[in-house]
Amino acid sequence: MADKIEVSGFRHFFRTEIGSVQATGTIDLSIKAGEFVTLVGPSGCGKTTLLKAIAGFLTPSEGNILCDGIPVRGPGRERGVVFQELAILPWRTVRRNIGHGLEIARVPKAEREATVARLIGLMGLGGFEDRYPHELSGGMRQRVAVARTWAADPEVILMDEPFAAVDAMTRLTLQEELGRLCAATRKTVFFITHSVDEAVFLADRVLVMTRRPGTIKAELEIPRSASGGRDWDSFTSDPLMQKIAGDVMHLVHAERV
Amino acid sequence: MIHRWIWRLLPWVPAVIALLAWWAWFAIDRPPASVMPSAFAVIATMADLAFGGRLPGDILASMARLLGGSALGIVTGMAAGFVAGLNRPIADFMNPLVVFFNAISGIVWLPLVIGWLGIGSPLAIFLIWNTVFFIIFQNTVLGVQLVPEVLELGVQSLGGSRWETIRSVTLPGALPYILSGIRSGLGFGWRALIAAELVGATTGLGQLIFSGAEYHRADIIVGGCLLIGAIAMAMDRWLLLPIEKRTVIRWGLVATGQGR
């Protein structure tokens, strides 16, 4: 399969009042179309910086980023983003937040409502369609953020710790839903997390970063069943998965800050 | 149940206390009518002026000027505020100018502008605009700059254009500051209006008060002031508050202390 995202020789410095901060080391990375790649690494190692560069929010200090072979010049609807800090709009109801991307794309109302209704069902947000974000729990807001990005139907989805603020129970459900959704839609996903289990559970491939300035120090292919489906019961009882999770844990542990 | 009623009645407490103090002053000190009129005299005079007198015309004239000047100030202040808030270089260019002109009070303009516009509504509208514009401008710039960038980036990743981002993120995001600007703008607009009408108009509440001063009629002065305050309160309650309830309060952008 062709490379959907290609990062080569990427390195980034932030300019600040008191000098420049090196946010990442040199990073090379490619993600194939339909692949689910997760990234783990210590806090401050440059994960968000890398994701923002792929999203087109910042221009790399060094290196190139290609999407479908074309240099990334700015944000675009083919690359959807779920932010670490939730970016849903407080002045739009759940329904209108989720439908925003379709509204922008001028999708006819009937089709838009059908898509929104399907995602509201999938994300367990039924009954809250006409609520504003401040009336939702943190976990529900996070689900709205995921649904909003999904509804716009981007080819690539970039997620920055999307489930960090969700309670442990809901998180398990959302992870399974996400796995199912991805298997069904064959989207290309780049997913940042602090949870080793989450990274191994969801991924086709796990990347581990070193501490700041972060580089990619290891990558592990995760064998998947043909259906691509995932569930926690079989994950926890599968010795191979548990061994991989243990390996990743060791790699991450060595980078403690 | 009972304490809800207490909260409902609370806003009337200052008015009741003021009336009682007013009455007590009269009962004890008996000031001459040109210093402080009795509450009864004020009510009687205002009623006289209201029925068959000049009061309705004065109120209409003042309100038309206030709303006209404020609307102009709000529209131009918001437009300039958005342009400056969204463009650093333009903000750097405009800020010194704004500080310069904002420091020059409306009264200073009065003699100059009487020469340009003559006496009447255009003069009052200019002075109100001159007050409201700066307040709205500065609030809008701050509001625009304080909208979290991540919200804008989010909409751009959904395929939103710059215009879509401004419409669906920047405008509602800046609204709490803009509405707060409108609230203080209207207050200062009243001040500018009355100042303008004292010398620069032949009708309006400012003229009414000025004529009261000329004939040593404290009852007209006090009545006029009470009326200005009452109209300002009514506008806040029935014009501004409903807008806030439907927007910034509904969206949870400002805490109301209810249902939290």
Ligand SMILES: Nc1ncnc2c1ncn2[C@@H]1O[C@H](COP(=O)(O)OP(=O)(O)OP(=O)(O)O)[C@@H](O)[C@H]1O
């Ligand atoms: N706008 C900025 N200006 C200056 N320095 C920044 C900026 N953004 C990030 N940095 C620095 O760059 C480094 C990497 O930041 P980044 O947000 O990519 O980390 P991260 O890996 O996502 O961390 P976390 O897991 O805590 O989210 C950090 O040391 C941070 O201090």
Ligand SMILES: [Mg+2]
């Ligand atoms: Mg981060």
